[in-house]
Amino acid sequence: MEAVTAIKPLIRVAALSGSLRKTSFNTGLLRAAIDLTKESVPGIQIEYIDISPLPLINTDLEVNGTYPPVVEAFRQKILEADSILFASPEYNFSVSAPLKNALDWASRPPNVWADKPAAVISTGGGFGGGRSQYHLRQIGVFLDLHFINKPEFTLNAFQPPQKFDAEGNLVDEAAKERLKQVLLSLQAFTLRLQGDGSSPVQVTSVEEIVLKDNNKANFTISGSTSKSINGGVIHVDVEIDMTHLFNEKYDLCALMACPVAPGAFVLPLDNIVPFYPMVKIRVRIDIFDDSKDSNHIMCLTFEIKRESSFAVSG
Ligand SMILES: Cc1cc2nc3c(=O)[nH]c(=O)nc-3n(C[C@H](O)[C@H](O)[C@H](O)COP(=O)(O)O)c2cc1C
Secondary structure (H helix, E strand, O other): EEEEEEOOOOEEEEEEEEEOEEEEEEEEHHHHHHHHHHHOOOOOOEEOOOOOOOOOOHHHOOOEOOOOOOHHHHHHHHHHOEEEEEOOOOOEOOOHHHHHHHHHHHHHOOOOOOEEEEEEEEOOOOOOHHHHHHHHHHHHOOOOOOOOOOOOEEEEEEOOOOEOOOOOOOHHHHHHHOOOOOOHHHHHHHHHHHHOOOEEEEEEEEEEEEEOOEEEEEEEEEEEEEOOOOEEEEEEEEEEEEEEEEEEEEHHHHOOOOOOOOOOEEEEEEEEEEOOOOEEEEEEEEEHHHHHHHEEEEEEEEEEEEOOOOOOOO
C-alpha cells in the first residue's frame, strides 16, 4: 500500500532587519512572518539573518578578493536564498545605517543580491517607516534586486489599537493578515521568476510515495530539459522537530543515465529513509550541463512535512 503526495516547491527567504534593538518592532515583523509561514503559508521558509556582527564597511578589510569570515558567512546566506525580505525602519527619512552596511557588504564583487526577488516591510511612527522603503527600492535598482510592488506594508506602531507587546512581538491580527498577503505575493513572484521558461530545466511535478512495508519514501521528479544534462548532485536533508537528523548526497548520474538528452525526463529518487513519521525532508538538486566547466543550470528545492503518521490505508 502506498500514499502519494504532490509537493509544492519550497522557496527559501533570507530576512534582514535594519534595527538592532532587542525589542525592535521591525524585527518583530520578521518573527511574525516566520510564524505565519509555519501556520498558514506553506512552501516558504524564512531564515532570520542577524546583521549586527558585520563590521562597518571598509574595503581595507578585503584581502585578495576575500572578506572577513563573518562577512563571507553573511554573503553566503544571501547567495543561497531564493528571495529577500527586508524589515526597514526609517532613520532620518532613509534606511538605517546597519541595513545600508549589510547592503554594501553583499554588493561587493560578486554582487550576491543580483537578480533576487525581494519584499520590504516597515513599521515605526509617522508613515510607518514608508520613506525608508522608497530609498531601499532605489538602492535595489543598482543592486539588481526585484522588489514586489504590491501589496505595500507600512504600520504605525504607536497608534491604537496596540500593535506590539513589550518584547516587540506583533499582536495585531489585521497587520498579520496584511503581512501574510506580502508573503504570498513574494512567494508567487519568486516562483514566477524561477519558472518563467528561461531556465533550461523545468520541473512539472514532484510526487512522493511512502511505502508502508519498509517505511521508505520514493520520489518521482518529472520535468523537461532543453540542454543535455551531464551531472548533478542531490542533497537530502532530514529534520525532526527542528533537529537535524542527517543529510545525504546522491550522484544524479547514478540515478539517471547521463548524459540526459534534451526532452522529458523522470528522476527517480528511491528509498529515502524518513525514520520517523513526523519528519521534514528537504531536497535540493543541482544540475549541470554538458559543457567542460559543468555550468550550473538549475537548482530545485522542495520540502515535505509529515504532521502525523503516514496517511496510508490497507
Ligand atoms: C537615528 C534615528 C532616526 C529616526 N528617524 C526617523 C524618521 O525619519 N522618521 C520616523 O518616522 N521615525 C524615525 N525614527 C524612529 C524610528 O523609526 C522608530 O523608533 C522605529 O520604531 C524604529 O524601529 P524599531 O522599533 O524596529 O527599532 C528614527 C529613529 C532613530 C534611532
